[in-house]
Amino acid sequence: MKVICGLGNPGKEYERTRHNVGWWVLDALARRWGADTFRKDGQSLVATARVGSEVVKLVKPQTYMNASGNALVTYLRKPDFDAARDLLVVVDEVALPLAALRLRADGSAGGHNGLKSVQQHVGSGRYPRLRIGVAPLHPRAAVGDLADFVLSPFGREESAFVEAQLPRMADACECWVRDGIITAMNRFNGDVPAS
Numbered sequence: 001m002k003v004i005c006g007l008g009n010p011g012k013e014y015e016r017t018r019h020n021v022g023w024w025v026l027d028a029l030a031r032r033w034g035a036d037t038f039r040k041d042g043q044s045l046v047a048t049a050r051v052g053s054e055v056v057k058l059v060k061p062q063t064y065m066n067a068s069g070n071a072l073v074t075y076l077r078k079p080d081f082d083a084a085r086d087l088l089v090v091v092d093e094v095a096l097p098l099a100a101l102r103l104r105a106d107g108s109a110g111g112h113n114g115l116k117s118v119q120q121h122v123g124s125g126r127y128p129r130l131r132i133g134v135a136p137l138h139p140r141a142a143v144g145d146l147a148d149f150v151l152s153p154f155g156r157e158e159s160a161f162v163e164a165q166l167p168r169m170a171d172a173c174e175c176w177v178r179d180g181i182i183t184a185m186n187r188f189n190g191d192v193p194a195s
Contacts, residue, residue: 001054001055001056001057001075001078001081001086002051002054002055002056002057002086002087002088002177003056003057003059003072003075003081003086003087003088004026004029004056004057004058004059004088004090004173004177005022005059005060005061005068005071005072005087005088005089005090005118006022006023006024006025006026006058006059006060006089006090006091007019007022007061007065007068007089007090007091007092007114007115007118008020008021008022008023008060008061008065009064009065009151010060010062010064014151016153016154016159017150017151017152017153017154018092018094018134018149018150018151018152018153018154019065019092019134019150019151020092021090021092021132021134021162022089022090022091022092022132023060024162024163024166025090025130025132025166025169025170025173026047026058026059026060026090028166028167028169028170029049029056029058029170029173029174030047030049030058032170032174033049033050033051033056034049035047035048035049035056035058036048036049038058038060040062041074042071042073042074043061043062043063043070043071044059044060044061044062044063044071045059045060045062046058046059046060051174051177051178052177052178054177054178056177057075059071059072059075065113065114065117066113066114066116066117067117068114068115068117068118069117069118069119069120069121069122070117070121072087072118072121072122073121075087076121076122083122083126083127084105084106084126084127084128087122087127087128088127088128088129088130088173088176088177088181089114089115089118089127089128089129089130090129090130090132090169090173091112091114091115091129091130091131091132092112092131092132092134092150093110093112093131093132093133093134094133094134094135094146094149094150095110095133095135096131096132096133096134096135097133097135098133098134098135098136098137098158098161098162098193099132099133099161099162099165099168099169099193100132100133100193101130101131101132101133101168101169101172101188101189102130102131102133102189103128103129103130103131103172103176103181103184103185103188103189104128104129104131104181104185105126105128105181105182105185106124106125106126106127106128107125107129108125109125115129128176128181130169130172130173130176132169134150134154136158137155137157137158137161161193165193168188168193171188172184172187172188175187175188
């Protein structure tokens, strides 16, 4: 079993925010793979899909960003579950250009509170993650306070731009499921969409 965990915040007011881009990717994957409906399961909304011979759980933590790792406890307790092999965390990254992708097999939380929580529960930084750029579409736009920025909704042009890139983001996740993190990194890292 594979788990793709998209980080975000529950609630209507957060749906279109930069912090919730991980959930946008999970919705795109659910449509692509014909997953069942997202249903409450512990501290998450979970949908299940099959990709080839793999069962994939799409997990949206309902714990708010700072406690995202709590939603993974069920999976981390399974004796045959290895976070380094079976978990992909999809997360927003303000330091990357809008809709740019950066896959890593492991690493630090990089100041992201959601990843800090995941790392605390995994017990190390040894789990793959897909960072998705949420920097302003126009680089001269002021970010201001970082917390306010990531909790702000995308502008109309930015939202359309990100939505147009969702198939590419889904491709990266599917490549991870089918071929592993190294192949996905080689195929998708450094690919910055033209704005």
